[in-house]
Amino acid sequence: xxxxxxxxxxxxxxxxxxxxxxxxxxxxxxxxxxxxxxxxxxxxxxxxxxxxxxxxxxxxxxxxxxxxxxxxxxxxxxxxxxxxxxxxxxxxxxxxxxxxxxxxxxxxxxxxxxxxxxxxxxxxxxxxxxxxxxxxxxxxxxxxxxxxxxxxxxxxxxxxxxxxxxxxxxxxxxxxxxxxxxxxxxxxxxxxxxxxxxxxxxxxxxxxxxxxxxxxxxxxxxxxxxxxxxxxxxxxxxxxxxxxxxxxxx
Amino acid sequence: xxxxxxxxxxxxxxxxxxxxxxxxxxxxxxxxxxxxxxxxxxxxxxxxxxxxxxxxxxxxxxxxxxxxxxxxxxxxxxxxxxxxxxxxxxxxxxxxxxxxxxxxxxxxxxxxxxxxxxxxxxxxxxxxxxxxxxxxxxxxxxxxxxxxxxxxxxxxxxxxxxxxxxxxxxxxxxxxxxxxxxxxxxxxxxxxxxxxx
Numbered sequence: 001x002x003x004x005x006x007x008x009x010x011x012x013x014x015x016x017x018x019x020x021x022x023x024x025x026x027x028x029x030x031x032x033x034x035x036x037x038x039x040x041x042x043x044x045x046x047x048x049x050x051x052x053x054x055x056x057x058x059x060x061x062x063x064x065x066x067x068x069x070x071x072x073x074x075x076x077x078x079x080x081x082x083x084x085x086x087x088x089x090x091x092x093x094x095x096x097x098x099x100x101x102x103x104x105x106x107x108x109x110x111x112x113x114x115x116x117x118x119x120x121x122x123x124x125x126x127x128x129x130x131x132x133x134x135x136x137x138x139x140x141x142x143x144x145x146x147x148x149x150x151x152x153x154x155x156x157x158x159x160x161x162x163x164x165x166x167x168x169x170x171x172x173x174x175x176x177x178x179x180x181x182x183x184x185x186x187x188x189x190x191x192x193x194x195x196x197x198x199x200x201x202x203x204x205x206x207x208x209x210x211x212x213x214x215x216x217x218x219x220x221x222x223x224x225x226x227x228x229x230x231x232x233x234x235x236x237x238x239x240x241x242x243x244x245x246x247x248x249x250x
Numbered sequence: 251x252x253x254x255x256x257x258x259x260x261x262x263x264x265x266x267x268x269x270x271x272x273x274x275x276x277x278x279x280x281x282x283x284x285x286x287x288x289x290x291x292x293x294x295x296x297x298x299x300x301x302x303x304x305x306x307x308x309x310x311x312x313x314x315x316x317x318x319x320x321x322x323x324x325x326x327x328x329x330x331x332x333x334x335x336x337x338x339x340x341x342x343x344x345x346x347x348x349x350x351x352x353x354x355x356x357x358x359x360x361x362x363x364x365x366x367x368x369x370x371x372x373x374x375x376x377x378x379x380x381x382x383x384x385x386x387x388x389x390x391x392x393x394x395x396x397x398x399x400x401x402x403x404x405x406x407x408x409x410x411x412x413x414x415x416x417x418x419x420x421x422x423x424x425x426x427x428x429x430x431x432x433x434x435x436x437x438x439x440x441x442x443x444x445x446x447x
Contacts, residue, residue: 081253
């Protein structure tokens with residue numbers, strides 16, 4: 001329902017409000033008020049033409065009302081709010097792709113880890129397995145050593161997991177324990193090959209090494225910082241293998 | 251007031267989104283911030299002192315710092331979205347073992363020649379380009395350099411069409427000069443690697 005008087009009143013009022021993007025909302029709000037008043041007057045028996053004019057009159061001076069509205073609908077705040085809303089929408093759109101790629105990488109890590117370590121028959125039957133349960137923190141990585149295994153052909157296997165700290169701001173490089181860091185109790189260094197699985201955030205590693213006596217009593221995993229690399233990041237883990245054969249009934 | 255409250259909420263959402271984008275894309279606000287984060291990711295450092303941070307053409311940049319007694323720490327950076335930094339694809343990044351008495355490098359992305367002399371301050375360097383490392387090609391290139399007072403020196407706009415490394419003139423490259431000599435301001439020879447041939 002529209003009357004010319006109403007449009008004139010609202011147009012006059014809106015001329016006082018400088019922030020134009022709010023005009024539609026203000027117009028709708030005032031039209032609703034006028035319709036309510038009009039309805040009440042008509043229901044009291046006032047003729048329709050009179051009711052339309054009375055409704056406008058009861059709204060007061062449009063210039064004064066417009067000035068009051070202008071102070072509430074501050075143009076600076078209005079534009080600021082709009083600008084921030086657009087910026088927010090843009091950033092939400094822009095963040096979808098990188099977040100999706102992180103989510104996919106995380107999913108890949110979880111799927112890769114769900115399968116656990118891969119058992120192998122390549123080195124014959126398992127002679128013994130010793131749980132380790134030690135962890136070291138290395139900048140944005142936590143390395144968890146799970147298990148040492150000895151196989152029939154004398155090859156040892158070290159199983160460990162690498163967890164990348166999700167919210168650490170360090171650049172995300174992968175981590176692999178070097179062979180020079182694994183020694184027997186007599187200081188002999190390991191040699192061999194390795195395999196890994198998982199993904200960017202979580203990965204599991206299986207390092208096979210040979211050249212150690214199957215009777216070694218101790219395995220040492222040690223990383224010593226050099227003049228620059230790993231400086232201040234030393235760690236040493238000693239794994240007691242004495243009694244492992246006996247426990248396996250050998 | 252309603253708009254002010256809304257603005258505050260949008261601002262908070264913007265901050266969260268921006269942080270998520272920076273985090274997920276590994277973007278950094280400063281070149282040196284990226285350099286430090288890279289050192290930490292590669293498990294060395296932090297290096298003692300940032301010696302140089304430059305951004306060259308097409309957003310490629312480099313940060314050099316002194317690391318330990320015989321090395322430099324280098325991160326090649328790439329500018330993203332105009333004001334953020336990311337690790338440059340295929341750049342040389344990490345610890346550069348220089349060894350005494352000196353080392354000279356050239357980074358084509360920033361057209362920057364830089365190096366370090368252990369135990370002296372170079373005022374000029376003479377470089378001999380070598381294609382295969384077996385013998386230096388003549389004629390040598392001679393540069394006046396800017397020393398920092400602690401052995402480090404650099405030259406900006408080093409190539410300027412001179413073709414420091416002619417074979418790679420069209421590529422992005424990072425070159426270590428195996429044959430170089432450095433001179434003090436009075437002309438004294440500080441080091442020469444020609445003898446090590």
